[in-house]
Amino acid sequence: MRSADRSRLAGWVVGLSTLVATSAAAAATPASIVTGEDRALLLPPAGAEVTAYENAGYRLTLVEGAAQVTVDLSPLGSSAPFLPQRPDGAEEPIGRLARSLTVGSQTQHEAVTRALAWIASHVRYELDRDAPQDAASVLARRSGYCTGFARLAVAVLGAVGIEAREVAGYVVGELPGNEPRRSGFHRWIEVRYPDVGWVFSDPLATLGYVPASYLRLASDELASDTPGPGLLLGRADRTAAVDVAPVLGGSGLRMRPNRPDRRTAAALMIELESGRDGEAVLEGGGHLRRLPLPGGTGTFLGLEPGSYRLRVSEGGRVAAWKEITFRDRVFAEMRIPEIRAPESSGAVR
Secondary structure (H helix, E strand, O other): OOHHHHHHHHHHHHHHHHHHHHHHHHHHOOOEEEEEEEEEEEEOOOOEOOOOEEEOOEEEEEEOOEEEEEEEOOOOOOOOEOOOOOOOOOOOHHHHHHHHHHOOOOEHHHHHHHHHHHHHHHOEEOOOOOOOOOHHHHHHHOEEOHHHHHHHHHHHHHOOOOOEEEEEEEEEEEOOOOOOOEEEEEEEEEEEEOOOEEEEEEOOOEEOOOOOOEEEOOOOOEOOOOOOOOEEEEEEEEEEEEEEOOOOOOOOOEEOOOOOOOOOOEEEEEEEOOOOOEEEEEEEOOEEEEEEEHHHEEEEEEEOOEEEEEEEEEOOEEEEEEEEEEOOOOEEEEEEOOOOOOOOOOOOO
């Protein structure tokens, strides 16, 4: 074998190894399907312009200076066909990437899901204010912060003819990314589906929606040079993961369902009646799964039909021990009664 051929083969093997490692890491944290409703009452940061706004799944209204956000995670219900286009510049790296990610997609929803899941899995979050955040630079580095993620997502979707735009906003609470940050300005995207309208997504965290802690701003401009922080006045988050999403990678993304009649796997939600922290252990199908139950709740996702042994503990004591059989890919709920201390016998010593 010639040296040039050996070099090409070595490069191919290294690239393949990287791809396999990346795929394995992504597979460890698959995307999950989330349903329910999320409501929040937010006090916007000082100097930020906020106006009422509504799209498919997100509604923002103003109530005496506060912003009330309602997020509905009922199925999107889009069946618009994917009709790929090749705008100017389609042969550039972003255009080639966009076509490779979306080729074979039957619907626009499928194409958007593939593109955004790839970005979430293969671009690293890096809060470097000095690094350029245009789409081409972010793709070349494979890193960026929220602005770069949003611009790359809009460019990739636009390269195959899908209309999308950046959204300027503010998040009250934990911001997405690999650095612990509480509240701040943020950017995400909005995609237009021909049959349902505009829909929010955050390429860092969510597909088909954003949480109610996301406040859409009407403008990038601030009326104050020293904006005060936004505040969370109240929240009722009644969302829950109910299935794993059939997308490649996903990097732990949470995804709104599109069709209500399609499930990828079975799931089991555990709820401790006491509301205290606990743990559930599920054994079966050749796997042993451990699930923390913060606040007494948690859900096992990605289960195949079959028989399982379930053990639930609370405060170091076994609260339930059951045999469970899933005959189909269904979503099941189990409520575990509170462990009560044995009553006193009344004996007097």
